[in-house]
Amino acid sequence: MREFLRGPAVYFFVCFLFFSLSSSAENGLAVDIVDVGAGSCTIVTLPHKNGILLFDAGNWRGKHCYSAVKRAVSNSNANIKLMVVYHSDADHLGDAASILKDFEVSNLVRTGFISSSKSWEKFDAAAMEAESRGTLIFSAARQQIAGAQFLFGDVAIRILYGKSKWDGAPLSSSEARNAISVVAKLEYAGRSILIPGDTVGRDIGGASDQCAYAEGEMVLNAKKLPLASDIIIAPHHGSDSSSSSCFIEEVSPQYVIFQAGHKHGHPTIRAKDRYLASGVKLHNIFRTDRGDSESSPFDWESDVKSFCNDKAGDDAIHIAINANGEIAINYNNPEPSSCS
Numbered sequence: 001m002r003e004f005l006r007g008p009a010v011y012f013f014v015c016f017l018f019f020s021l022s023s024s025a026e027n028g029l030a031v032d033i034v035d036v037g038a039g040s041c042t043i044v045t046l047p048h049k050n051g052i053l054l055f056d057a058g059n060w061r062g063k064h065c066y067s068a069v070k071r072a073v074s075n076s077n078a079n080i081k082l083m084v085v086y087h088s089d090a091d092h093l094g095d096a097a098s099i100l101k102d103f104e105v106s107n108l109v110r111t112g113f114i115s116s117s118k119s120w121e122k123f124d125a126a127a128m129e130a131e132s133r134g135t136l137i138f139s140a141a142r143q144q145i146a147g148a149q150f151l152f153g154d155v156a157i158r159i160l161y162g163k164s165k166w167d168g169a170p171l172s173s174s175e176a177r178n179a180i181s182v183v184a185k186l187e188y189a190g191r192s193i194l195i196p197g198d199t200v201g202r203d204i205g206g207a208s209d210q211c212a213y214a215e216g217e218m219v220l221n222a223k224k225l226p227l228a229s230d231i232i233i234a235p236h237h238g239s240d241s242s243s244s245s246c247f248i249e250e251v252s253p254q255y256v257i258f259q260a261g262h263k264h265g266h267p268t269i270r271a272k273d274r275y276l277a278s279g280v281k282l283h284n285i286f287r288t289d290r291g292d293s294e295s296s297p298f299d300w301e302s303d304v305k306s307f308c309n310d311k312a313g314d315d316a317i318h319i320a321i322n323a324n325g326e327i328a329i330n331y332n333n334p335e336p337s338s339c340s
């Protein structure tokens with residue numbers, strides 16, 4: 001495989017051929033946006049339970065991601081075909097080491113950025129150990145990962161971005177770590193979900209038309225690697241430093257999911273308002289910190305003061321896409337739990 005990747009081709013393909021899939025609606029794709037608090041963990045169960053795909057393994061406490069992965073693997077009796085660790089911060093990889101140790105992972109995509117944090121060191125050691133057991137590692141420190149495509153039956157994952165170090169306009173060290181984040185797009189039954197990690201496209205509080213950094217690069221490259229998607233998991237948990245208007249316009253989503261917890265003021269009202277301005281309906285915006293009042297004294301949906309300090313674990317979101325391309329998005333708990 002590495003021989004192949006050494007060439008000038010931007011694209012490479014890893015194909016997994018499974019049984020041909022029927023078009024029955026009950027055998028569609030299931031996507032679980034786990035409520036891990038301030039962090040990311042998204043689990044995809046392939047049609048016919050033919051495997052699990054894991055996008056991030058955060059955060060650093062609570063083991064919500066690990067438990068959800070264990071459930072998904074046990075329900076489908078299949079291993080993890082692909083694991084993507086978006087960047088080096090613990091809110092994306094807190095559970096990654098234990099998942100790599102306890103489950104069979106066929107492919108791992110990572111930036112290859114070297115961090116000095118304990119959680120990253122544990123993840124890195126577990127990744128090296130997994131590689132010695134046969135996990136294929138696709139690291140931006142070893143090869144270009146933008147353009148990579150993984151095929152699992154009729155589900156395609158395309159990597160749109162990801163670098164081992166930031167080489168664009170100057171950014172703070174934390175924003176530079178965010179800006180190299182992997183960006184991936186899932187396609188199934190004519191539908192698509194953009195999972196953009198903590199990518200960066202704006203300065204916090206910047207002009208409404210700012211279109212910069214990694215998001216700016218992706219918009220410029222969108223003819224080659226299209227961003228257009230039906231659903232977006234809003235980048236960087238809804239930070240104002242991403243979801244730039246130009247990026248939203250290019251993605252043109254119908255549904256937005258904020259995966260955030262009670263920390264850092266995420267998701268921000270400014271990011272939410274840019275999605276609304278692009279035409280996304282408020283009832284098509286979901287958040288794993290339902291009722292949280294951190295970035296606003298008002299709950300978005302009810303305009304009622306909630307004074308909620310959202311806890312992790314109660315606002316998981318489930319996306320079902322059937323073989324006809326019909327999308328259903330729901331909270332696992334119809335009502336949010338009470339919070340402090």
Ligand SMILES: [Zn+2]
Pocket residue numbers: 039040089091092198236237
């Ligand atoms: Zn993050």
